[in-house]
Amino acid sequence: MPENILVVGGVALGPKAACRCKRLMPHANITLVDENVYISYGGCGIPYFVSGETQNLDDLRSTPYHTIRDAAFFDTMKGITVRTQTRALAIDRQAKTLLVKDVVSGKEEKLPYDKLVLATGATPRMPKVEGGDLANVLSLTRLEAAQTIRTACEGGKISEAVIVGGGFIGLEAAVALADMWGVKVSVVEMMDQILPGALSHSFGQMAAHDFTSHKVDVYTSEKVLRLEGTNGAVAKVVTDKRELPAQLVIFAAGFIPNGQLARDAGLEVTPFGAVVVDAHMRTTDPDIYAGGDCCSIKNIITGKPGYLPLGSMANRQGRVIGTNLAGGDARFPGYVGTWAVKLFELSFCGVGFTVERARKEGFDAIGVSVEQLDRAHFYPEKSMMSLELVVEKSTRRVLGMQGACVDGAALKARVDAVAAALQCGKPTVEDISNLEVAYAPPFAAAMDVVNVVGNVAENVLCGRFSPVTADAFMELWKNRSDNHVFFIDARPAAAGKAVQKKHPDWHAIPLEEIAARVQEVPRDRPVAIICNTGLRSYDSLLILARNGVTDVVNAMGGMQAVNKMGLTL
Amino acid sequence: MPENILVVGGVALGPKAACRCKRLMPHANITLVDENVYISYGGCGIPYFVSGETQNLDDLRSTPYHTIRDAAFFDTMKGITVRTQTRALAIDRQAKTLLVKDVVSGKEEKLPYDKLVLATGATPRMPKVEGGDLANVLSLTRLEAAQTIRTACEGGKISEAVIVGGGFIGLEAAVALADMWGVKVSVVEMMDQILPGALSHSFGQMAAHDFTSHKVDVYTSEKVLRLEGTNGAVAKVVTDKRELPAQLVIFAAGFIPNGQLARDAGLEVTPFGAVVVDAHMRTTDPDIYAGGDCCSIKNIITGKPGYLPLGSMANRQGRVIGTNLAGGDARFPGYVGTWAVKLFELSFCGVGFTVERARKEGFDAIGVSVEQLDRAHFYPEKSMMSLELVVEKSTRRVLGMQGACVDGAALKARVDAVAAALQCGKPTVEDISNLEVAYAPPFAAAMDVVNVVGNVAENVLCGRFSPVTADAFMELWKNRSDNHVFFIDARPAAAGKAVQKKHPDWHAIPLEEIAARVQEVPRDRPVAIICNTGLRSYDSLLILARNGVTDVVNAMGGMQAVNKMGLTL
Numbered sequence A, B: 001m002p003e004n005i006l007v008v009g010g011v012a013l014g015p016k017a018a019c020r021c022k023r024l025m026p027h028a029n030i031t032l033v034d035e036n037v038y039i040s041y042g043g044c045g046i047p048y049f050v051s052g053e054t055q056n057l058d059d060l061r062s063t064p065y066h067t068i069r070d071a072a073f074f075d076t077m078k079g080i081t082v083r084t085q086t087r088a089l090a091i092d093r094q095a096k097t098l099l100v101k102d103v104v105s106g107k108e109e110k111l112p113y114d115k116l117v118l119a120t121g122a123t124p125r126m127p128k129v130e131g132g133d134l135a136n137v138l139s140l141t142r143l144e145a146a147q148t149i150r151t152a153c154e155g156g157k158i159s160e161a162v163i164v165g166g167g168f169i170g171l172e173a174a175v176a177l178a179d180m181w182g183v184k185v186s187v188v189e190m191m192d193q194i195l196p197g198a199l200s201h202s203f204g205q206m207a208a209h210d211f212t213s214h215k216v217d218v219y220t221s222e223k224v225l226r227l228e229g230t231n232g233a234v235a236k237v238v239t240d241k242r243e244l245p246a247q248l249v250i251f252a253a254g255f256i257p258n259g260q261l262a263r264d265a266g267l268e269v270t271p272f273g274a275v276v277v278d279a280h281m282r283t284t285d286p287d288i289y290a291g292g293d294c295c296s297i298k299n300i301i302t303g304k305p306g307y308l309p310l311g312s313m314a315n316r317q318g319r320v321i322g323t324n325l326a327g328g329d330a331r332f333p334g335y336v337g338t339w340a341v342k343l344f345e346l347s348f349c350g351v352g353f354t355v356e357r358a359r360k361e362g363f364d365a366i367g368v369s370v371e372q373l374d375r376a377h378f379y380p381e382k383s384m385m386s387l388e389l390v391v392e393k394s395t396r397r398v399l400g401m402q403g404a405c406v407d408g409a410a411l412k413a414r415v416d417a418v419a420a421a422l423q424c425g426k427p428t429v430e431d432i433s434n435l436e437v438a439y440a441p442p443f444a445a446a447m448d449v450v451n452v453v454g455n456v457a458e459n460v461l462c463g464r465f466s467p468v469t470a471d472a473f474m475e476l477w478k479n480r481s482d483n484h485v486f487f488i489d490a491r492p493a494a495a496g497k498a499v500q501k502k503h504p505d506w507h508a509i510p511l512e513e514i515a516a517r518v519q520e521v522p523r524d525r526p527v528a529i530i531c532n533t534g535l536r537s538y539d540s541l542l543i544l545a546r547n548g549v550t551d552v553v554n555a556m557g558g559m560q561a562v563n564k565m566g567l568t569l
Helices: A013-024 A043-051 A057-061 A071-078 A143-154 A168-181 A201-212 A260-264 A311-325 A355-360 A408-424 A429-433 A449-461 A470-478 A493-502 A535-546 A558-564 B013-024 B043-051 B057-061 B071-078 B143-154 B168-181 B201-212 B260-264 B311-325 B355-360 B408-424 B429-433 B449-461 B470-478 B493-502 B535-546 B558-564
Strands: A004-008 A029-033 A081-083 A086-092 A097-102 A108-112 A115-118 A122-124 A160-164 A184-188 A217-219 A224-230 A233-239 A243-245 A248-251 A255-257 A288-290 A295-298 A339-342 A347-352 A365-373 A384-392 A398-405 A466-468 A486-489 A506-508 A527-530 A552-555 B004-008 B029-033 B081-083 B086-092 B097-102 B108-112 B115-118 B122-124 B160-164 B184-188 B217-219 B224-230 B233-239 B243-245 B248-251 B255-257 B288-290 B295-298 B339-342 B347-352 B365-373 B384-392 B398-405 B466-468 B486-489 B506-508 B527-530 B552-555
Touching: A004 A013, A004 A108, A013 A029, A013 A071, A013 A115, A013 A311, A029 A086, A043 A057, A043 A143, A043 A168, A057 A143, A071 A081, A086 A260, A115 A311, A143 A168, A143 A248, A160 A168, A160 A243, A168 A184, A168 A201, A168 A248, A168 A339, A184 A233, A201 A217, A201 A347, A201 A365, A201 A384, A201 A398, A201 A470, A201 A558, A233 A248, A288 A311, A295 A311, A311 B449, A339 A408, A347 A408, A355 A365, A355 A384, A355 A398, A365 A449, A365 A558, A384 A408, A384 A429, A384 A449, A384 A558, A398 A408, A398 A429, A408 A429, A408 A449, A408 B408, A429 A449, A449 A466, A449 B311, A466 A470, A470 A527, A470 A552, A470 A558, A486 A493, A493 A506, A527 A535, A527 A558, A535 A552, A552 A558, B004 B013, B013 B029, B013 B071, B013 B115, B013 B311, B029 B086, B043 B057, B043 B143, B043 B168, B057 B143, B071 B081, B086 B260, B115 B311, B143 B168, B143 B248, B160 B168, B160 B243, B168 B184, B168 B201, B168 B248, B168 B339, B184 B233, B201 B217, B201 B347, B201 B365, B201 B384, B201 B398, B201 B470, B201 B558, B233 B248, B288 B311, B295 B311, B339 B408, B347 B408, B355 B365, B355 B384, B355 B398, B365 B449, B365 B558, B384 B408, B384 B429, B384 B449, B384 B558, B398 B408, B398 B429, B408 B429, B408 B449, B429 B449, B449 B466, B466 B470, B470 B527, B470 B552, B470 B558, B486 B493, B493 B506, B527 B535, B527 B558, B535 B552, B552 B558
Parallel strands: A004 A029, A004 A115, A029 A081, A115 A288, A160 A184, A160 A248, A184 A217, A466 A552, A486 A506, A486 A527, A527 A552, B004 B029, B004 B115, B029 B081, B115 B288, B160 B184, B160 B248, B184 B217, B466 B552, B486 B506, B486 B527, B527 B552
Antiparallel strands: A086 A097, A097 A108, A122 A255, A224 A233, A233 A243, A339 A347, A347 A398, A365 A384, A384 A398, B086 B097, B097 B108, B122 B255, B224 B233, B233 B243, B339 B347, B347 B398, B365 B384, B384 B398
């Protein structure tokens, strides 16, 4: 008798698991239920539909060949029965049935299963604030909301919008609204930086500057208290620091895994509510699989359970589940936490832990950052790339890397290489120094930026120099009347002298002159040195050290990083 | 007493090793000798100077901050003594001296060393053909030759050129001459494809088509017999198949490592002439290091000694040697063989073995290729990417991957991720299926092309379908009157029907219709199926299999690959 396979949830993982299983086991009866109307859509594409870059809503639920993936598509083309607007209410593991309810007719029914797949996803966290139920207060996970926003923008109805949450989706939405529709956007984030957890505080400043220089206001360490409306629609956001007029409010403050169905059935669920699965993506009931945004999976770097809701992970997990449903032995290894986001000028991309997150995880971590061109400096097309490598001091083990670059694909190349290394072992700083990446002048530098960040980390770990982030350097500069730091600009003379003219405390001593002018540097004060990227200042610092000047800090990323953070002298 | 460190060779590795050592050991006496005038230049940039993309020759020997790296630069800025036009003649390992000769004055001298570094590079292979000594017969490794070519182009003196050798440098030179100067270029390659060893024969056809569609003639399996001249300058190239008029001939037929100095000193050298070094880049004499293009290093995939002359490798090895000269314990792990080259429309990039090379190495290898967009299909900017994964059948181990794409950085991202995996372990097809790469719609597809090529390889290895390359499919089509193959086009109806109208043997049976029309497919003839990329044809093939039609081959990469190879129905 053919097996009955039941899949709950029809967005990313559910359809993938169903289709893969059906390909391997053509005679299986596979039914997929989803409580919504739309299924199998690219939720990650919603910001691009809002912006208009993706023209039609249907593009998000089409194959690359413009076939819409609706119930009929799965039935005819894939041999899978799809029941939309059908909510899963309860699992009876004894009887092996799933109680479902037709949300239109209200009719309940028990569906039998041999194997069950939970692909119930996650729910956007909607903070319980007064006014949260006003019209035009939305999250950005459903196509219906996307259409509402786009229609309102096209109708010129939105002149101000507030995004609550400075994570990936919030920032993508902010870019979409500001860049394409000229909406005045404010981002309100509770933490003290945007992209918290994804970027270090320093690199977060680069992201914030990309926003503010494109007229998007960023309010960090700020909390939304309530929303106020006019005629039932939102009109104003009140935070603990200000009032922001807004005809649209998007909540993008993270996700809560939909683990209730599993929990109610007695399956193991984490305290956070995510379904626990093994390497085969099986729950604590061997006949029930789960995957995607409703699940907790292993963080490969710590070896501990973690949570990372991402469409790409769901797709890969879906294939693993599909294989196993058909009697295979596929495993999902866990995640290292890669991500990418395109803002205005800059794209950001990363893997693993930021320095702050690594410390929270108990690692004795440091972050080392560099600025370097992504290609040979003599090649005409190139961009300055910022990379920050996060390493454990005692073991020299790499824990993560994040970056910023105008060329997102070039940045992705460096991050994905480190991500692969993190998936395959426990790379050290030396492995990054030696990492072999594809080279030719239109693609990389002969000593590529990813190798350089490894080299610099190695120099720091060996105590060859004391780094400060560019923003910490600027803090030193701001407080110069108190800290008595002696500031050196090691750039070629013209650049440094221009600053010195305005600020006599800024000492333009180019690398070329430092050996000859070493007597100008006081020995009874700390020294802070900066150049354009950190390269010349390092060479200067070594010359100072040879001359007995050793209380020196070097600004990582130099003026390039200072400028990317929007800091001014 | 400070150590005397002597470095022979001043292009990539030599200066790197010297500077790194000096930074770590400031009091060392470091001398670098080189027989040429120019040192420390980016030899890989020569094609871009020839094309004019890099404006000045000095750009190739400048730091990113426009300081020229000449002898004075190394002396003043780095504390390293440089003696150019000084040839190393012999090493006396007993006395620890190097005999050198001033090539201008002819004066010989013995330089003492505590540690010696051989960075003698490689010499372009100049086939000994009649006329090889005519004017304007050049290789492309020295700045002087680059200037000669550029000046001749600027003067309008070159209307036809022949490149001998279809490897990286030859092809870069061909692009430079044809694209920027409108020179009629012919590439003559002895092997039966261009980029032999780097690309499979099939992907080599994509590269060749990129050339021929940009009016560069490609002659493979063809040998240069002699060159003929007029007034002492080359005027014609005579091959075993034709005569080609040429005012410029560039030999780019590979390199021979300069291992003679080492061999004469009794150091171990491979039969091919490359210096043997250990993981510390030490020769068989512990006081003599060697690295860069003159050395043999370990191929990580086979574990056997190999040879890969690349500027990026030399730079990384230089740092390792510099560290060890200063008493450190740095290791160079070997190479997996990454490369990248930008042609006209397409960039190519790869790592490890091609399917043909893997077989020569004794692996029971297959190549599996796909075509897929590099980003979400609903995102406006995107390119079709071709990837070919090379795997060992019995172990499912990945041996290499090569690709082609308009967006070179996007391609590099996929290749570098697989390259990192190859450096850190022995990845299998399943590791590539599950490889976690940074995802967001402007960067990747939710099921990324690199995962898809892993998935397809897994399907092939499990016997789920029999693949043929797009060119093999077209061979079947060409010979259809003999082989009685039944051809199915699974694309959406319009595309297939347009071909069927011209060729009644071409059966347009879209995926949507195949289940209903399965009776049209004969059971007593082999079937070959194609679609746009290989995706729809795979689904069609599974439906055929369910209906008992099993003698089917599927064209990998579909019509996208056919078109990239310039093949026509």
